[in-house]
Amino acid sequence: MRSTPSPSARRWDGSPVTVPPRRSLRVASDGTSRLLRCGQGDRCRDCGNRIEWYHRSMQRPVRLHPHELPSARVPASCRWHVSSGIAHPAGDGSDWCRVPHAAVCPAREALSVLPELAGLRRTLAINTRRLIDTGTFTPPPAEADDPVPxxxxxxxxxxxxxxxxxxxxxxxxxxxxxxxxxxxxxxxxxxxxxxxxxxxxxxxxxxxxxxxxxxxxxxxxxxxxxxxxxxxxxxxxxxxxxxxxxxxxxxxxxxxxxxxxxxxxxxxxxxxxxxxxxxxxxxxxxxxxxxxxxx
Structure with a gap:
């Protein structure tokens, strides 16, 4: 059994019903960036794993790992948080935080001062090998070890x-x-x-x-x-x-x-x-x- 709505634009107690008009998301044409204030999904060009681009307060982009990690497992120097679509290089006091992708990228040299993130780095390295074996990712040529003059x-x-x-x-x-x-x-x-x-x-x-x-x-x-x-x-x-x-x-x-x-x-x-x-x-x-x- 369903109740029949009142034909008038008022509630049962006589108060007016105010329905806010629907507004679609629009991007300001005169804005500094036409990107919405959210993480822009992408893949790392060095390892092929998923990343998210965010803007800092200084309008410079930063690559973050797409998933949150427990703050207890992340060193204080690698904790990031996102507020209103802006990435900040510090923890926000919660039990979860974000980490920069450069700290866990398997294509870069491992930092000995970050043993807490070694497990995540090994997981990303296995995923990189899987992407290479399936042909969905081709690593860029190495510049430092290139024997060609x-x-x-x-x-x-x-x-x-x-x-x-x-x-x-x-x-x-x-x-x-x-x-x-x-x-x-x-x-x-x-x-x-x-x-x-x-x-x-x-x-x-x-x-x-x-x-x-x-x-x-x-x-x-x-x-x-x-x-x-x-x-x-x-x-x-x-x-x-x-x-x-x-x-x-x-x-x-x-x-x-x-x-x-x-x-x-x-x-x-x-x-x-x-x-x-x-x-x-x-x-x-x-x-x-x-x-x-x-x-």
């Missing part, structure tokens, strides 16, 4: 890109930087930023320094993919990490965090390349003519 490398794995008078360290080669916009099917766009119909940057050898007034390293230069000569709107497109099609679609939300990391010549010294990338050689007269016209 540096002069034989055709392109940097993590290049330094200069745009809007700031130098950034990219997460992948220039021609593989992927658009972060969301498509109509709610998937991430697979289009690259560097397209044949869009203006490209120029590789230059510049002093090994950041663009924030930091002193250069003594007698050292580095290869930088310079986009400073491009129009301002084109540099904004690269900074937002959007393909030419989604750059003109401001209503499309971002499905991932931009991979740009402010370049620091001291912290990122391992990614400095002292030679310009070698272009891919093409056989035939046309290929030799194109190589002759390149600087």
């Amino acid at each position: 540096q002069r034989a490398v055709c392109r940097p794995v993590r290049p330094v890109v200069q745009l809007l008078y700031v130098r950034y360290l990219a997460a992948r080669p220039v021609d593989e930087i992927q658009c972060v916009a969301q498509t109509r099917r709610r998937h991430r766009c697979v289009s690259p930023l560097l397209t044949p119909d869009a203006p490209a940057g120029v590789w230059r050898l510049v002093p090994a320094t950041a663009t924030s007034g930091q002193l250069a390293l003594p007698s050292e230069v580095m290869a930088v993919y310079d986009l400073s000569a491009l129009p301002y709107a084109e540099q904004l497109r690269w900074r937002a990490q959007r393909c030419p099609r989604h750059a003109t679609t401001p209503t499309a939300a971002d499905l991932a965090v931009a991979d740009w990391e402010p370049f620091d010549p001291l912290r990122h010294h391992a990614h400095i390349r002292t030679r310009l990338p070698t272009p891919a050689r093409r056989s035939g007269p046309a290929g030799r003519a194109r190589q002759a016209t390149r600087p």
